[in-house]
Every structure is written in structure tokens, then in C-alpha cells.
Amino acid sequence: MVTTDQVTPSTDRQTPNLHFAKFYRAAWRWHFYAGLYVIPFFIMLATTGMLMMWIAFIDGRDGERTQVTPQEAPLAVSIQAQAALEAIPSGNLVQYVAPRADDLAAIFRIDRDGEAMMVVLDPYTAKVLDSFPRRSGLYDLLDNIHGSLLLGVTGDRMIEIAASLGMILIATGLFMWWPRAGAGPSKSALRPNLAAGGRSLWKSLHSVVGFWSAAMLVIFLISGLSWAGVWGEKMVQAWSSFPAQKWGAPLSDVTHASMNEGPKEVPWVLEQTPMPASGSLAGKDGIAAGVPVTLDSIDALARAIGFEARYQLNLPKGDTGVWTMSRDSMNTDSVNPMSDRTVHIDQYSGKILADVKFADYGWMGKAMAVGIAFHMGTVGLPIILLNSVFCLSIVFLCISGVVMWLKRRPAGQKGLVPPPAPRDMPLWKGAVVLALVLGAAFPMAGLAMIFALAIDFCVISPLVRRKRATI
Template sequence: MVSIEPATAPARVSDTHAFYRAAWRWHFYAGLYVIPFFAILALTGMVMLWIAFLGGRDGERIPVVPQQAVLAVSVQADAAIAAVHDGMLVQYIAPRAADRVAVFRVDVDDAATMVAVDPYTARVVQTWPRRSGWYDLADNIHAELLLGVTGDRMLEIAASLGMVLIATGLYMWWPRGGGWRRALVPSLRGGRSAWKSLHGSIGLWLSVVLVFFLLSGLSWSGVWGEKLVQAWSQFPTEKWDSVPLSDKTHASMNHGPKEVPWALEQTPMPASGSTAGTPAAAAAPDIDSIDTLARQIGFDGRYQMNLPRGADGVWTLSRDSMNNDSLSPMADRTTHIDRFTGNILADVHFADYSLAGRAMAVGVALHMGMLGLWSVLANTLVCLCVLALCLTSVVMWWKRRAGSGLRLAAPPLPRDMPLWQGAVVVGLAVSLAFPMAGLTLLAILALDTFVIQRLVPLKRVLS
């Protein structure tokens, strides 16, 4: 929410005016970094929303003709394995409905192939490389800009600075005499003030929703999410009484994009090979008996089955809204079964998550628009509003810098900043809450103080 006040500051200004100009300056600098990333996130987010809703992400919406009886999962699996030379079965995804295919993941070395099979005839309907569609390209851009860890950190900085944008924008646009109607309803009478009014009103309406989206996105990030929030909120393995644990966490089940529920990612996986757990399936269960067990204990409709890996690996049954298995995050469930005894070693439901875990299960489903058409439409509106904020901010800057030549035309720094100690405290609070934003703000402050303000040519270009 960039203002369009005049570019020159008086020698002395009121306290309120000084704070306004300081907020405007930080808003401007944060926006320089944030705008391109927010535009990318909004565009890729809309692409993912509609691809997932209309066509599905992993072929689960491919239709078949229902017949009298479904073949055993093992028969379907044999057909899938035969379609991939020297392949090893890794995962089974049950059909979403009676007229949809079953999907199997078959790996050869490091290459994963998805195989869609007609559950009534075991006919292979289609095969494709895993994570190779348009949805996956948009997802990879949305998550890490196709740059791996570097992209993750860049987006985390953008999301963290987005909190600075919201705070400073709200301070600048908060009604101080014109009333709430003027703040909430844009005035489109033309000129720069119309763009400012439109930008401010959209930002005010969107602020709470945008905070939610930023926080739910940040919770997946590598620093704020994994190191600070998630590390203190994962599912406690103490709830699995006397169950042996492997040296792998649930995150090892991720392959590229996040697939494991946020609350479980850093929790160790159970290990097969003991007498622990609750008797459930026959000893040394096969894929058919595990599927039968899944149906008996409540995994109806679409669910995912991951086969054991390694000597002490477990069978894992899962259903969560993040992976589009169901429309309700409160139906999330993950069950681990000993590959030797058939005992249930762990059975984690939504109610077992910590408060933060439950909030993230719901938050991720809302963030990804996985709760049905209404959430797809609502998220599309949010994405369009974010793009509108980006566009109007650029237009306002362009109109304000008219006649500035090559100058950036940044908002001027107030000459007299009252109560600067309060600003320092706010800055420290932001730095502690969002480390990447804090480091970036400190870097910008140091650059502004020790470089830009001392080099007159550079100061003129960037001011």
C-alpha cells in the first residue's frame, strides 16, 4: 500500500507526519523486493488451484466404466509393475470414486512413474513421469522458484517482509478523520489519488486474509517454519507407547513438494521388527490384506498406501486434505503397520495433533483451496486482489516519479524522528518473530545509513 505523497519533506514535521513518512519509506523499500515475488505466488497459486480442481494432480480423475466387481489390489499392482520395466512398487492410491482409476507409483532407480490402472480389468490406462505436469511446474515455482534452498530463502524473505508491508500499510491507511467508509470504499475519481484509494482499500480488506496466507506459507519455510515453529509443534512420539523408532523422520516420505502433514514431518517413523503395537492384520501382510485392513478401520474412498522401505520399514496408510484425499482436514489420519507382525504401531488422527498442528492442517487446506469449489473461488479472489495490489503500487510509483529522470524516487527520510526508541523496539520484535525479515531490514538499514546516505550520486539515484 504505497502512498503518493509529495517527494520532498519539510525541515520539521509533526510526530504523526514523521511516523507516517518513516512507515512509507519502509513500505516502499519492502515493496521493491516483495512485489515480483507476490505476483509470482499469486499467478502460480491460481494455476495450481484450477488444475487441481478441474483435472487433478496425479491422474486420480481419469474415468473408467464401473463393472460388477473390483479386482484385488495385488492384481492391479502386477499390471502396473509390468508396465514399467524392472520397476519396484512404492505406492498405491485408491480410486476417488467407483468410476475413477487406481494409481500406482513404480520406481526404477531414481525415476518414478505413475501408472493409472482400471480397477475392474487391471488394464493400464495411462503412464507418466511423476511430478512432471503443469501443476508440478507451478508448484515448484511457488515453493522454491526452481532454485532449491536458495529459492526457498528468497520466498521466505518476501513473505516475512510482507508482514512489514501489511503493518506499515495499515498504519498509513488507517482512517484518521475521513471515517471508515473512505478507507474501505475506494474513490475512483481519476488521477493518482484514485490509484491510492483503490490500493489502500484493497489492502485494508485483504490484510487479515493475507496475514493468514503468509503465516501458513511461512510455516513450510526452511528457517521460520522448520527451525522455529515446526520443531516445537510436531506430533510427540511419546503417544506411541513402547514402539521402536527408526532413524528416519516422516519427512523422508516427501519427494520434492511437501506431501506429509506438517505436524508429522519432523516426527520419527516407527520401525518394524518387534512385538509392539495392536494386533490388526495377519502376520507378514501383503498388499491385499493391508487394503482390507484399511477399509475395515475407516479408510473409505481415496487413501494412500506406502509400501515398506528397508528392513525395518512399515506399511503406511494416509488420508489428508493437503493431498486432496478428502475435503475435510479434520478427517486427516496416518496409520503405520508392522511389516512382519501386521500390528498397528501408530494411528494418528487430526485430534492427536498439537494446537499448532491442527491449525496448520486446516490452514494448509484453506491455503491450497482443497475444501471444494467455494475455497477455489475464494482463493482465486485473494490471488486477483494480490495482483491488483502489485499493479496499483507500480502505477502509483510510476506516476509519483514523473520528472525524476533515472531516480528511484523513494519516499524521503524524516529529518526529525520522535520516539525513535519505539521504532527500534518494533524492529527488534519483527526481527525476533521473523528472522529473515530482521536480517533483511538490518542489511537495508546498514546500506541506507553507511552507503547510500554518504555517496551523493548513489543517494540521488535511489532517493
Template sequence: MVSIDTQIASGQADTPVRPNKLYLAAWRWHFYAGLYVIPFFIMLAITGMGMTWIAHIDGRDGERTAVVAQQAALPVSAQAQAAVAAVPGGTLKQYVAPRSEDLAAIFRVDLDGVATMVVIDPYTAKVLDMFPRRSGWYDFFDNMHSDLVLGVTGDRMIETAASLGMVLIASGLYMWWPRGLGWRATLIPQLGRGGRAMWRSAHGVIGIWISLFLVFFLVSGLSWAGVWGEKMVQAWSQFPAEKWDNVPLSDDTHASMNHGPKEVPWALELTPMPASGSDAGEPALEPGTTVSIDSMDALARRIGFDGRYQMNVPASPTGVYTFSRDSMSTDSTDPTSDRTVHVDRHTGNILADVRYENYSLAGKAMAVGIALHMGTMGLWSVLANTLVCLSVLFLCVSSIAMWWKRRPAGSLRLAAPPLPRDMPLWQGAMLVALAVSLAFPMAGITLLAVLALDVLILQRIPALKRALS
């Protein structure tokens, strides 16, 4: 059956048409889900674009500070000494190698629980800049994007919005699927009629074109969420530490290297860290070589860490030197080059060398998926992400415009689509709702809450029913 709105949009509403009750039910759920989702989607699109372009143009934590390239850089230890001296009493935690010869090196120095990034000219060891870690515009957008700067509460709110986004996509596709009008009107916007019909056509066409991309962004984004990501998905992809033969393991997991936003490859977060203090591992240094930040940098370069990479220095007697490169941290534009190497701080033996090809299938999918989600695979991915974000913003704006034009004249009532009675095929609709609830728990909890509110309260209190209908 052709829906009423579809006929209106195409100019075929000259004769009364009996409403499709399943269509009205889908429209009602689409409407209510949108009430919650729209503010979050606007925020996610704006902050997502901001992070993508900032990371591409300027990087984060001073990583693109320019220097004059000279014949040879000073030893990393000399650069590190200057960085620590800039934060008296501080402790060196991390070295971030320059991406190219004309860029500065970055050192992280901690003091009393505060991490300071010190930007060093690698040729003169001059301090060029210093600032609290994760204090730039990128990180402002990142904090908003991840949890609204509200911690767990914000994380759950955003996860609920992303989960309900699946309801929006499913109901929107059902409503816009061609029923007698053909695919031309479905895939090409009909802008000639103006008014609400124009907005609806543009909304439906943009929605159907980006639906698959939006599902990808929602699913990959949910992988960071506290319930769907950490409790349901991440454990499926845990890299098994048992693959490291006869290597002592720490009580800490790789997630301990995260500080604020996640930086460790998704597939490694739950995997225990190896520990220093044994003869285990593969010898990597020439006999008699002292283990130091300089010999570790030389080792990293020798085993393939060219350009930008990160070195975490050991924080305890059983700690390890860790070399890492991954696209999530913008170290490279190729997620299949992800690599994490752990080295015993006493012997210099390589305890673990984890590469992309060692990940599980889910881990590989997430490594590539996160790089696409973050737009860290080069300019093409930045432009693609921007197009998706702009499309999401248009969907939000056009939905508000359609409601504004559909509402009763002079009224600010919600004017929700009517609740159909004796809906046919309700069993199928309930199965779909159950599937969404099982796949995305936060969506399920919200659907049940809204359903209870709608049936038990709104429909029984005339004043509320008039205000919200």
C-alpha cells in the same frame, strides 16, 4: 495528523501541510520493501491460483482419469502387478486408491531413482497412462511457488519476500489508518477523482480489507520455509512418538516419505517412524491371514479409509505399511479427518494410529491452515483463494501505477519517499522493527542490510542518492 497523500486523495490539499515524519518513514520502508516483494508476490499469486484450480479440476498425477465402473474391481495385487510390469525392473512404492468407483487407481513404481506414476483401470488392470512423478503443470507451479526451482537459494529468497510482506502490511495499515477523514473513505474506494488519487484509494481500501487474510497466507506459507518453518516453528508441533506404547522406532522420520514437495502432515514430519519386526502393536488381522497388499487394503477399508487414501509399501525388512489420508495431499476436503496408520509388515499389527485429534494445538492449527492456504477444502476455498490472489495482484499493479504517476516527469528514477530527519517517536519505530526481526529472521536481516545501505552508502554518494531518491 492527516497525511499529505490522504489530503490529496480527498481533495483537501489546498493549503500547505507539514509532513508527518513518522508517516514519511513508514512510507519509505513501505516503498523499499515493495521493491523487493512485488515480483515475488506476483509470482506467488499466479502460481497459487494455478495450483488451486488444477488440483480442484484435474488433480495431480492422473488421479482423475476416468474409467467405466463395473461390478467389482480386481484385487489390488493384480493391479499392482500390471503397474510394475509397465516399468520392467521397477519396485512398487505406493498405491493411491481411487476417489470414486469411476476413477483410475494410481501406482508409483521406482527404477534407478526415478519415480513413475502408472495409471491403472482397477477393473481390467489395463495401463491407461504412465509418466514421471510430479511432472505436470501443478508441479511446475508448485516448484516455482516453493523455491523458484533454485533449491535452498530460492527458498530463502521467497522467505525473505514473505517476511518483508509483514513490513508492507504493518506500514501500509499505519499509512492508511483514518486520521480525521473517517472510516468511509478508508473502507470504500473513492474512484471519482481519477489519476494517482484513484489508484491510491483503491490500493489502500483493497489492502485494508485483505490485510488479515494476507497475514494468514504469509504465516501459513512461511511454515514451509527453511528458516522460519523448519528451524523455528515446526519443532513446536512435533507429535511425540512416546505416545506409541512399547513400539520399536526406526531411525527414519516421517519426512522420509516426502519426495520433492511435502506430502506428510506437517505435525508428523519430525516424528520417528515405527519399525516392523516385533510382537508390538494391536492385532488387526484374522489369525492365519497373510500380510499382503490385498490384506492391507482390506484392513485399511475396514478401519475407515474409504474413498481415496494412500498406501506406502515397506521398503526394507523393518519398514511398515502406511495408510494415510490428509487434505494437504488432496485425499479429502476435511483436514480434521487427517489420519496416518502404520502396520507391521510381518505381523499385520497396527503399530500407530495418529489422527487429527492427537495433534498438538499448533499441529491442528497448521492442518487446517494449510488446507485453507492450498484451497483444498472444496470449491468455496478455491474461490476464496482466487479472490485473495487477484487482490494481491491488484495491489502490486496499483503500486506500480502510483509510482509511475508520482515519479518526476520524463524520469525513471526510483523517486523514493524522502528520509525524514529528527524523526519523533523513533524509539517506537525501532521497537516495531526489532519485534519483526525477532519474529521473522529473514526480514530482520534484510532490514538491517537495507538500513546500512541507506545510511552508510546511498546518503553519502550524491550520484546514487539522486538515482535512487
């Protein structure tokens, strides 16, 4: 049988088809190598992500959905805080999380001896309902696996490589899905061919599910990569941070990232932005002159300037620290990311030093606020259902990819058996330029491609040549 690589075109009409076949083989080979690394990571990310969405929706995090019996009015926040402090002797009050509804508990974070504890109490009676170490539930275990494989920076880099290679998977997969050179997709390419059998059926299902999942996968990968240590923090987030100079207040030597203390909690666009500092004459009118700056007066100010239902209040840290009120859809404070808001209050004067709303974000900050809320499924049940279907689709793509590889591999043959490399690749310079562009845009993918090329050139190709020579 004559292979595509052995055909010598006799007419100009055959040349584009030959070129397309060679490009197809090259795309298929890269798709194979990228998938080889990506598959276990994508299964993990899809599974843990889906579980986290449903846990947050059904049970919440840190006791936020604990039920209470509503009464005429809640007690002052300071009285509630005192009860929380008594539950954790010798502790320091760090954060207050207001209930999102009248029948839900209030939450206080108390730190003691370097350990953060969460105290859940009835806001009407100040009765302590529960206490536990912060971020110690199943959701948080899944979150740590999802973000770093429990390996810290090493795990973050491994997942970033997988996400970066995911962009290559999408590009090569869509190229292979496209029916033929110069023609648009037909209806048959948009739905699986269930009449096919064997590997053809798996290929049809894989390509169609991959096509319909591609757009959402791009959204998920970009929003995830924007939190990653290299592409996000070093390349994108730094130039997208909010310009703190707009506040006109002195800046401290710490950034908003100092408020994370574990999982990402601060809005993406603010994470690398310096915090304002207390102790100057700067700021707009906040707490009225003569009124002491206390937990109760700060809470009253929050309600007066528009923080309704659930919001988070962080207490000042150190002599220049500020009170920080925030509503962030990423933290399930709201189902509307466009209502995100962060306000900093001078701990001495009670003046408003900064008031950052969604409308103040740059275009990248707005895109990330919406994208992260969509990614995490914190914007309501319909999105959770949509994301769940997407996660299951990703798991299917991974499994079907493995099945196709096993069905393609000759019986009894061991090893990877990658798709054959095309010979006399046409327009190879353009392919190299494209690879360089992708490698520069996603550095971790670039490193992975260089490693894959080295392994292919030094190990796999010589083995294939030796095996052919013995046939």
C-alpha cells in the same frame, strides 16, 4: 510551501498530528523498501498459486481424475499392482493410491533405476491407461516455481525473505491506511473513492484493496512460512512436531519427511516426527493372527478401520519399514482437513503401531492442517473462487504500487526516489524495539531490514544530500 517536517507545533493539540505525520513517513519509507523486493515474488506466488488450484480442481495430479467405467467390483489390489509392475519391467512397487470414486482410475507408483513412475489403470480390468514420470506435469512445474523458483534451497530462502517482508508490508500498510491519529476508520476508508483522479485514485484503490486483503494475506504468509527452511523448519515446526513417544513403539532413524521425496506431501505436524519401526512386539490389534500381511490384507484393514474412498498406501522400506496408510487434504485425499489421518502398520505382525488423527494434533498442527488446505484450495470450489479473487487482488496491489511510484516520481528523474525520511523522528526508540521484535520473529526479514538500512545509510541518503546541496 512548508512541509510537515518543517512545521513547529504551537499547541499541544498539534503535537500528536506532527508525530503521526512523521511516523507515516517512516512507515511509508519501509513500505516502499519492502515492496521493492516483494512485488515480483508476490506476483509470481499469486499467479502460480491460482493456476495450481484450478489445475488440481479440473484435471487433478498424477492421473487421479482419469475416468473409468464402473463394474460390479474392483479386482484385488494385488492383481492391479501386478499389472502396474508389468507396465514398468524391473520396477519396485512403492505406493498405491485408491480411487476417490467408483468411476475413477487407481494409481500405482513404481520406482525403477532411481526414477519414480506413475501407472494409471482401470481397477476393474487392470488395464493400464497411462504411465508417466512422477511429478512431471504442469502442476508440478508451477509447484516447484512457487516453492523454490527452481533454485532449490537458494530459491526457498529468497521466497522466505519476500514472505517475511510481507508481514512488514501489512503492518506498515495498515498504519498508513488508518485515516488519522486517534480516530477510527470511516466508511470512506473502507471503499475506494472512484471520483478521485490520477495518483489519488490509484492510492485509494490500493489502500482499500490492501485493507480487505490483509487478513487473508496474513493466513497465506504464515501457512507458507511454516513450510520455509528457516522460520518453519528451524523455529516453528521443530517444537510443534507430534510426540512420537506416545506410540509406545520402537522408533526408526528416519522421519516422516523421508516420504516427501520432492514436494511436501506429509502432514506438517508429522514431518519432523520419527517413524515407528517394524519388528517388535509393540502395537495394537490390526491384521488377525494367522492372516498373511499382504497388500490385499493391508488394504482390507484400511477399509475396516475407516479409510473410505481415496487414501494412500506406502509400502515398507527396508527391514524396519512400515506400511503407512494416510488421508491428507493437502494431497486432495479429502476436502475436510479435520478427517486427516495417518496409520503405521508393522510389516511383520500386521499390528497397528501408530494411529494419528486430526484430534491428536496440537493446536499449531491443527491450525496448519486447516491453513494449508485453505492455502492450497483443496477444500472445495467456494474456497478456490475466494482464493482466486485474493490472488488477483495481490497482483493488483503489486501493479498499483508500481503505478503510484511512477506517478510520484518527478518527471525525467531516474533512480528509486524513495519516500523522504522524516527528521527528528519522535519516539524513535520504540520504533527500533518494534523493528528488533519483527526481525527476531522473522529472521529473514530482519536480515533484509539490516541490508536495506545499510544501503539507505551508505548509498541512498548521501546521494540525496548531495543532490540537495547542488540545488
